Each structure stands twice: as structure tokens, then as C-alpha cells.
Amino acid sequence: MTIFDKFQQLAEARKEMEQCCNHFFNIVMQKIVSGTEAIVDGRPMILAGSNNYLGLSFDADCIEAACDAARKEGTGTTGSRMANGTFSGHVALERELAEFFICQEAIVFSTGYVANLAMLSTLMGAGEIILLDADCHASIYDGCRMGGAEIHRFRHNDVQNLEKRLRRLEKRNANVLIVVEGLYSMLGDRAPLADIVSVKEKYGAYLLVDEAHSLGVLGANGRGLAEETGVASSVDFVVGTFSKSLGAIGGFCVSNHPELNLVRYASRPYVFTASSSPSVIASTRKALEIMQTRPDLQQRLWDNADRLYKKLQELDFATGPELSPIIAVQLEDKDEAFALWSGLIEQGVYVNLVFPPATPDGSYLLRSSVSAGHTPEQMDRICQAFTVVKETTTSAKPV
Amino acid sequence: MKGNEYDDIFQELKQTIGSFVPPEQDIHENTDLVADLDLDSLKVMKILELVEDRFDISIPLNIMPDVRTVKDFVLQIQELNGDE
Numbered sequence: 001m002t003i004f005d006k007f008q009q010l011a012e013a014r015k016e017m018e019q020c021c022n023h024f025f026n027i028v029m030q031k032i033v034s035g036t037e038a039i040v041d042g043r044p045m046i047l048a049g050s051n052n053y054l055g056l057s058f059d060a061d062c063i064e065a066a067c068d069a070a071r072k073e074g075t076g077t078t079g080s081r082m083a084n085g086t087f088s089g090h091v092a093l094e095r096e097l098a099e100f101f102i103c104q105e106a107i108v109f110s111t112g113y114v115a116n117l118a119m120l121s122t123l124m125g126a127g128e129i130i131l132l133d134a135d136c137h138a139s140i141y142d143g144c145r146m147g148g149a150e151i152h153r154f155r156h157n158d159v160q161n162l163e164k165r166l167r168r169l170e171k172r173n174a175n176v177l178i179v180v181e182g183l184y185s186m187l188g189d190r191a192p193l194a195d196i197v198s199v200k201e202k203y204g205a206y207l208l209v210d211e212a213h214s215l216g217v218l219g220a221n222g223r224g225l226a227e228e229t230g231v232a233s234s235v236d237f238v239v240g241t242f243s244k245s246l247g248a249i250g251g252f253c254v255s256n257h258p259e260l261n262l263v264r265y266a267s268r269p270y271v272f273t274a275s276s277s278p279s280v281i282a283s284t285r286k287a288l289e290i291m292q293t294r295p296d297l298q299q300r301l302w303d304n305a306d307r308l309y310k311k312l313q314e315l316d317f318a319t320g321p322e323l324s325p326i327i328a329v330q331l332e333d334k335d336e337a338f339a340l341w342s343g344l345i346e347q348g349v350y351v352n353l354v355f356p357p358a359t360p361d362g363s364y365l366l367r368s369s370v371s372a373g374h375t376p377e378q379m380d381r382i383c384q385a386f387t388v389v390k391e392t393t394t395s396a397k398p399v
Numbered sequence: 400m401k402g403n404e405y406d407d408i409f410q411e412l413k414q415t416i417g418s419f420v421p422p423e424q425d426i427h428e429n430t431d432l433v434a435d436l437d438l439d440s441l442k443v444m445k446i447l448e449l450v451e452d453r454f455d456i457s458i459p460l461n462i463m464p465d466v467r468t469v470k471d472f473v474l475q476i477q478e479l480n481g482d483e
Binding site: 134144145150151152153155165168169356357361362 | 439440441444448455456457458459460461
């Protein structure tokens with residue numbers, strides 16, 4: 001028996017997948033042409049599976065800001081925020097995020113994953129309770145597990161189920177934190193936030209909303225679902241990431257609780273990680289500025305989303321429950337999922353292929369995500385590719 | 400709410416788990432949920448939801464690493480049922 005024996009099941013699953021979908025393990029972006037196009041396996045590929053919602057990863061001003069910061073401050077901070085890794089840019093970005101969200105406090109973390117790990121493992125401890133939506137991201141589960149709180153999950157977007165649990169837990173008189181996402185990453189559906197806020201207030205719980213996929217996507221100012229729903233002042237903590245709409249990498253938490261600032265001193269994922277490099281901070285600050293001055297980007301994003309969502313419905317694909325820039329096709333059959341995904345690659349379109357257990361309800365997902373950066377011609381090609389693979393895959397199926 | 404007798408809970412749980420495994424699969428107290436029944440994490444979560452509904456309890460995820468066998472699960476339900 002070796003330490004690697006436990007990976008045998010994974011090895012067998014991978015071997016099986018290689019036989020029917022060898023491409024899957026060999027996707028390398030050999031050359032990045034733009035925020036929406038790359039060369040894969042020597043061929044041009046439209047990227048319809050990134051989270052580059054506003055197309056800012058190739059924005060000239062963001063790139064210039066990053067280059068300038070690297071020249072002036074170096075390629076990395078080589079230290080923790082708690083030691084030598086807090087540069088003036090980190091502090092400025094925290095101030096700008098607080099202003100953007102109209103909150104008192106903000107903390108910047110090195111990644112979105114770390115933001116959830118840091119917040120959830122630190123905010124809630126022994127004797128306290130976290131109620132999380134079943135479809136929450138792995139970083140939320142991991143953050144909860146890392147802390148000492150009791151963890152309960154409620155059924156996805158089921159406020160009655162959430163309330164039932166709050167009612168059961170009420171007599172314990174413990175602090176309760178509800179955790180949901182603004183836009184769920186797999187099916188692109190929103191949390192029923194107004195109803196969640198209502199039960200949160202009824203039972204005196206706290207609420208943390210992860211706006212990773214909704215920053216820049218929802219709300220008149222791009223602040224996310226809380227803004228769109230008009231309940232921002234009732235949300236205790238907003239967590240988010242710079243690796244989607246802001247085209248970089250990093251995470252944050254904002255709050256009107258002044259005590260948020262104390263989390264820095266108690267959070268191991270904050271203290272024991274190197275801080276974001278100056279170039280990342282600089283491009284993120286520029287992207288945040290652009291997001292606030294370019295509402296047309298959000299409009300283009302939604303126009304593109306609307307176009308693909310309608311096309312997939314017209315083609316009779318089982319799409320997610322509502323329109324959003326995350327447009328998923330749900331499939332029961334693994335082979336069909338592989339065939340469609342491979343067909344799209346052949347057509348020069350990359351989307352994400354996601355397997356259980358990372359998917360809701362054990363289905364297979366072709367997860368597309370559109371960008372404001374997709375041109376009308378690229379959207380044509382994406383829609384055309386889905387049309388072709390639908391026809392060929394359906395006709396190839398045994399009757 | 401169901402009663403809190405060990406045998407009653409065991410029968411309920413056996414029935415719930417039974418809908419996730421082949422009909423010929425025997426389920427005993429010492430049946431290992433993963434090694435014997437090959438239940439993946441998604442199925443375990445579904446079973447958890449059904450058990451919560453049947454017994455009107457909330458099961459903390461924290462206890463799951465300690466639940467290896469059907470008996471372990473029954474004892475945890477019994478304890479939570481008593482608490483709630």
C-alpha cells in the first residue's frame with residue numbers, strides 16, 4: 001500500500017475519459033490573441049468559457065497600469081500584508097472598493113478563493129453556525145470547514161428550507177451566518193436575495209453574499225445582486241474576486257461592520273500568504289475605474305448573453321433557469337456531453353465541460369460564458385458552432 | 400417527527416439509502432456507506448437532505464467525517480433527534 005493508492009479511482013476515471021475525449025486533458029492556450037480568442041492546438045479558438053465578463057483582461061489602460069507598476073514597484077511584494085507586503089496600492093484599492101460599495105471597510109486578499117477561506121474561517125468559530133446554500137462554491141465550503149463553526153447547508157435557492165433550519169436552530173441562541181452567492185457559477189442563476197434578507201432579519205442572522213460572478217454584471221453600478229435587488233444595506237459582508245469582471249486575480253471583502261478590519265489580525269489565509277503583486281493591484285484599480293465609467297460594457301455583455309441564451313433555447317438545449325452571462329447546457333449523458341464539447345472545439349469554440357460532483361444534481365454541463373468583448377461576428381460563430389454540433393450529435397445518436 | 404428508537408431510525412435510514420443503491424444490495428448496521436455502497440458525495444448529500452426531512456432535523460456537515468457505517472449514521476440521527 002502506498003500514499004498514492006487512493007488516487008487509483010481517479011486514474012481509472014481519467015483513463016476512461018481519455019478514451020472518449022482525449023482533448024479534454026490537453027487544452028493549452030498556446031497563444032492568447034485577445035480577451036476572447038486564443039490559439040489552441042495550433043488553431044484559433046473563440047473563448048466562450050472564461051469569466052472575463054467585461055473583456056477587461058486586454059484593456060490597454062489596464063495593461064499599461066500593470067506594466068507601469070511592475071517597472072516602478074517590481075514583479076512581486078515578496079511578503080505578507082501583515083509584514084512588508086502592504087504597498088500604497090493595496091491600501092488605495094481597499095479605499096476605492098469601500099467607496100464603490102458605499103461601505104466603511106474593505107480588505108483585499110490575494111485570490112477570491114483566499115477571500116472566502118479567510119472570511120469564513122475567521123468570522124465564525126466554535127459555538128457559531130453557518131448556513132450555506134448547497135450550491136455554494138468549493139471555496140465557501142473549504143472556508144467553513146477551516147473554521148470551527150457548525151456547518152449546515154440548505155437546499156439551493158430554497159428560502160423555505162433555509163427558514164426551517166433557522167427556526168430549528170433558533171432556540172440554541174447562537175450566532176448564525178447565512179452564506180449565498182449573487183450569481184451561481186454553474187447555472188448562472190441568482191439567489192432570491194430579497195427573501196433571504198427577509199428571513200435573515202426575522203431571525204437576527206448575519207448575511208454574507210459572494211458576488212464573484214455578479215460584480216460588474218448585476219446592478220445599475222455593477223455592484224452585484226445586492227444592488228440589483230435593492231438590499232445592499234442589509235447585507236453584512238460582500239465577498240468578491242478580481243479574476244472575473246476585473247480581468248486580474250485577487251479577492252476582497254467589504255462591510256459596514258467596522259470590526260471587519262480586525263479580521264486581518266485573526267485570519268491565517270490573510271496573514272500567511274504573499275500579497276498581490278503591484279501589477280495586479282494596478283490593473284485591478286484601473287479596471288474598477290473603467291467599470292464605473294463604462295456602463296456600455298455591462299449592456300454589451302447582456303446583449304451577448306441574451307443572444308446565446310435564446311439561440312440555445314431555440315436549439316432545444318436544456319439551459320439554466322434564467323438568463324445570465326453564464327449559459328449552461330445541462331446533459332444527463334456523459335458521452336453526449338463529450339461529443340458536444342469536442343464538436344465545439346472542432347468548430348473553434350471553447351466552452352467549459354464540467355462533471356459531477358462539481359455540477360448541481362449530478363448532470364454534465366457545457367458551461368458557456370459570454371463577454372462584453374465578444375464581437376457580433378464572434379457571437380455569430382459561437383451560435384453557429386452550437387447549431388452544427390446539435391445537428392451532428394443528434395443525427396449521430398442511435399435511434 | 401419520527402420516534403427516537405434505534406430500530407425505527409435504522410429501518411427508516413435503510414429505506415432511504417435503499418433508493419440510492421441496487422435493489423439486491425444488502426444494508427446492515429455495519430455496512431460502510433462508501434466502501435460497501437459506493438455512495439459518492441452527491442448521493443450522500445441527497446440522503447442527508449431526505450433524512451433531514453424525514454426526521455425534521457438539521458444535520459451539521461461537521462459530523463459526516465465520523466459517519467462511516469449505517470450504525471454511525473443511526474446514532475448521529477438519534478442524538479440529533481433527541482436534541483431537537
